[in-house]
Amino acid sequence: DAGITQSPRHKVTETGTPVTLRCHQTENHRYMYWYRQDPGHGLRLIHYSYGVKDTDKGEVSDGYSVSRSKTEDFLLTLESATSSQTSVYFCAISDSGGPYNEQFFGPGTRLTVL
Amino acid sequence: GDSVTQMEGPVTLSEEAFLTINCTYTATGYPSLFWYVQYPGEGLQLLLKATKADDKGSNKGFEATYRKETTSFHLEKGSVQVSDSAVYFCALSDRQGQNFVFGPGTRLSVLP
Numbered sequence: 001d002a003g004i005t006q007s008p009r010h011k012v013t014e015t016g017t018p019v020t021l022r023c024h025q026t027e028n029h030r031y032m033y034w035y036r037q038d039p040g041h042g043l044r045l046i047h048y049s050y051g052v053k054d055t056d057k058g059e060v061s062d063g064y065s066v067s068r069s070k071t072e073d074f075l076l077t078l079e080s081a082t083s084s085q086t087s088v089y090f091c092a093i094s095d096s097g098g099p100y101n102e103q104f105f106g107p108g109t110r111l112t113v114l
Numbered sequence: 115g116d117s118v119t120q121m122e123g124p125v126t127l128s129e130e131a132f133l134t135i136n137c138t139y140t141a142t143g144y145p146s147l148f149w150y151v152q153y154p155g156e157g158l159q160l161l162l163k164a165t166k167a168d169d170k171g172s173n174k175g176f177e178a179t180y181r182k183e184t185t186s187f188h189l190e191k192g193s194v195q196v197s198d199s200a201v202y203f204c205a206l207s208d209r210q211g212q213n214f215v216f217g218p219g220t221r222l223s224v225l226p
Binding site: 004033035040041042043044045090092102103104105106107108 | 118122146148150156157158159160163203207214216217218219
């Protein structure tokens with residue numbers, strides 16, 4: 001299994017509070033991604049990174065920010081959590097951004113915003 | 115934009131039955147196609163992939179063929195097992211790998 005961990009695995013928070021989710025990899029892969037998974041929507045890309053300090057927005061980036069100061073860590077921040085951000089969040093990594101873009105997924109973080 | 119459509123299910127089968135999960139896509143250019151599987155409480159795992167037309171991906175008895183003429187990548191297995199119960203996601207990636215799109219997932223339940 002690819003070495004990807006996510007922390008925390010579960011979190012309950014209140015509306016308006018800031019939340020940071022962490023993704024850590026030991027594979028030295030260049031690309032890292034944050035997705036959210038909601039019933040009926042599959043996985044939707046929030047943000048991705050193609051290198052240290054290089055990030056870009058995905059399909060559903062509003063209300064989220066990311067940072068990548070080291071190859072191994074990719075942080076997702078909800079500046080002011082809302083109930084619509086209750087979801088399961090998955091981090092993924094990839095060694096190549098090209099057509100053989102196999103992504104490896106972490107175990108997920110279940111976030112509940114009350 | 116690019117999109118993936120798949121039957122949402124749930125699909126319920128008896129053990130040893132034949133499985134087909136349909137997947138069609140819309141994309142510009144020639145995307146790579148993937149099937150991922152998600153077991154309860156876990157992240158997604160790559161099941162198989164195909165990177166060009168007429169390629170057949172296969173793994174663990176599952177297979178899917180990249181059909182450019184019908185823009186499809188249907189997942190099949192000849193004889194399912196209870197352990198195949200999971201959610202299956204069809205996905206595509208553009209050639210640059212910067213646009214990765216998932217379908218909504220199909221939940222499969224296999225009964226003994």
